[in-house]
Amino acid sequence: MGTKTEIWQGTLALMILKTIKTLGPLHGYGIARRIEQISGDRLSLNYGTLYPSLLKLEQEGWIASEWGLSDNNRKAKYYKLTRSGRKQLAREEKGWNQTTAIVARFLEPAEDQS
């Protein structure tokens, strides 16, 4: 299994938003499982920490929640993306790509080093 990576502060929100966008309205448990799956079990996600993040996103108005029924007929709270949440996700994705691109350049082996 190898060493598991801790989730950076801030990236969890991005993962949550992306997950909800991809899968549509989803409950907390589903989001947690999905994030773990996507990371190929390389992330150690403490499920409990997901909920304050969801609450924060909801307080900021990116997502909204309502109670519904799960696939196996269990009551669950479903989170869905709002319109502003969609825009925010696009912004964050762009920002993240830029950041990683910059960081990646620093980490590339310098070619003209001689």
Add this chain to the structure above:
Amino acid sequence: MRKLRAWLLRFKGLFLKDAREREFADEIESHLQMHIDDNIRAGMSPQEARRVALMKLGGIDQAKEAYRDRATLPFLESVVQDLRFTLRQLRKNPAFTFTATVMVALGIGASVASFAFVDAALIKPLPYQNPSRLLFVTETTPDIPRANFSYPDYLDWKKLNRAFDSLEVYGQRGLVVSTSAGMEMVDGARVSAGFFHTLGVSPLLGRDFYAGEDLPEAPRTLILSYASWQKRFGGKQEIIGQSITLNEIPYVIIGVLPQHFHFAPVENPEFWTTLDPGRGCFIRRSCHFLNGVARLKDGVAIEAALADVTRIAKDLEAQYPDSNRNQGATVAPLSEIIVGDVKPILLLLLAGAVLLLLIACINVASLLLVRSETRRRELSVRRALGATRSRLIRQFVIEGLVIVVVGSIAGLISSHWATQILKGLIPTDMMAGMPYLNDLGLNSRVLMFALAVAGFAAALFSFTPTFRLSTLDVREGMAEGSRGSAGKVWRRIGSKLVILELTTAMVLLVGAGLLAKSFYRLLRVGAGFETKHLITMRVRAPLSAYEKDEQALALQRKVVDEVKSLPGVTSIALATTLPLSFNGNTDWIRFVGRAYNGEHNEVNQRGVSSDYFQTLQANLLRGRTFTDAEDMSKPQVVVINQTLAKKYFPGEDSIGQRFGDTDLNPKSIKEIIGIVDDIREGPLDSEIWPAYYYPINQHPDIGYSVVVRTSQADQSLIPTVSDAIRGIDSRINISSQTTMTQRVNDAPTVYLRRSSTWLVGGFAAVALLLGVVGLYGVIAYSVSQRTREIGVRIALGAQRSTVYRLILKEAGALALAGIVIGIGCAIIGASLMRKLLFGTPPWDITTLVCVAVVLGASALLASFLPARRAASVDPMTALRAE
């Protein structure tokens, strides 16, 4: 924006706790169920499935806690917790809570009420444009630092000055207005045309006076005060252009002044008219009856203005040596003329209140200190359980804040009442001179002051126990019955605070003592006549009916006869000016048969009827008084006072001597026929001026004061006398009906000292009480801390008297320090209020000794109780107790 929204939601989260907790519990529950379902599907046993699900979640409570932190504002939430805890603690200690709150309320209430007065009188700007550039300008004489302008002098000053943008004059005048109820005497003012323009005040309605409207040929116009407009004309707009008859002359109403306009130097004027020069006093350079108000030119300093007008006065003196000899000039900020008199008493009020506030705060602070001492164990336990220092400090801060907030609200409410009550205590006559006190109230400046005071108190209350906290040793605090450095630290701070309290109390007590002594002295100076059982009133007959001297004389005699025949009246007299009014209404005299070089022999001049001295029970020293028969047909005679006799006839008999006006005009020559002991014409604290009394029958008048000596309760005779006079002629106007005793009590000099004595006395009494209670607190606490030590001493054979001495010595040292420092501060403080003292130096030994004895005795009493408790300590119990 998003952040703000999140904050608001979290703030809201503070209040919807239960519903949210339930919902999140449901959400976690459903999360777990789904996870368990999946795990079972993956082949785990139900127990295993649950265990793994919980592990993955990281614990239900931890999840809930993390969620809660995000849902609300954890900091605020803990503050709310602290607040609840504080309220619970305060409820558990009702005596402490009550005492602390009442003290804060008392301190804040007194200081805010005093500040409201100071604000209304001294801080709030006068209702004029740029009031700091306005000056009071007038002439001076060697005897009168602020004399009046004569109209010709004013015109010259106006023309010749270089320092003022404008120079205007004003004067008070009595007006008779005919109403449906008969003739009514009202206060009015006469001003030069540019007066309101100079003040920068424009009428609310209508127009200001035109330039030149104060010249003899101009039509008579007037401007109404707002109050008069409301009262007499129901606030109707149409009154502009209407005419009203004053002093039997028609005037056209041209304007109404704004509601908040006031001009204290002229009392209560209902009608503002222009000057009507061209006759009488206006054409005489020696007739002084106006005061000036000027607006300084930009860039001109007040000193330069004084130099400028002094130069003019000098020039005029050279030009008109006869009338203007020794006439100087004076200028002062207008605000000083308006509020200068009340300034010392208001500052005294504020100083007293602030000192009281200080004592109250110190007492509360030391109560808090004692409390923090008794909570040592609780604090140590909390600290040991992991409470951070800042959390413990916050607890104290919140406790201080709660006390201050509750106390301040109570204080503000009581200060509102206090201002109303204090305002009600000011006699109407004095209130007329202080119109700025009319809009006294809790305005924004006063509230800012209250906030500042409350902030100071809150800081003090949270700081004091916090300071104590820094000496807290957890282990020591928790050890049962331990006593270490902590108790000593408190005793050291506490005793400093008590010295400060006693010092403050001492200052206030000395102040009260000095003021009381001044007041006593003032009332003992003697008026030169018997003030009891005298009633006085002002009478004015219509000029049209009594224009001739014979008519006026006949009326004077009739008034005397009618009143004299009333039951209960012993005697009656008439006088142009009542005693105890003012020095002024003077005459310049020149003695027959003496060298004269033009000096101004300025003396008070009073016209009185034949029974005047007998009615006042003044003491005739030599010669005789007038008879009723000495009227216009007889040679002119006068009675002089002793001061005149001593000043101008030292070592010489003045009876039979003659004097006249500065030209020795034959018509003015009068012969001295008697010398009377000095009657105080001015206020009680003023000097006695030379004065002469002439028979009013020789210069009959239509307006004068009536003095009636009664054999019984004077107050009840006032209506009888008034009716009798009105019965002679219903057009006679009667005003200012009062008794001489009342006049003495309401006189500003007396009133000022009486009220300051009561005010400072009240503050001092409360300060003494609080200071002594504070001392008691410190000593009692010290005894409780030393119970064990005292027990050991007694067990080792110490006498009870030794124990007494031990405790009383501790208290005595504190009281002595307070008294000694207090005497020093009090002398400094009393020097600052010298203006209010009369015949008493700030270092008056009797007062200082008396006050020191009072404070010392009270301190002894306060420490006696704890000392007795210490002496009665049972050594066995004391040693076993801990």
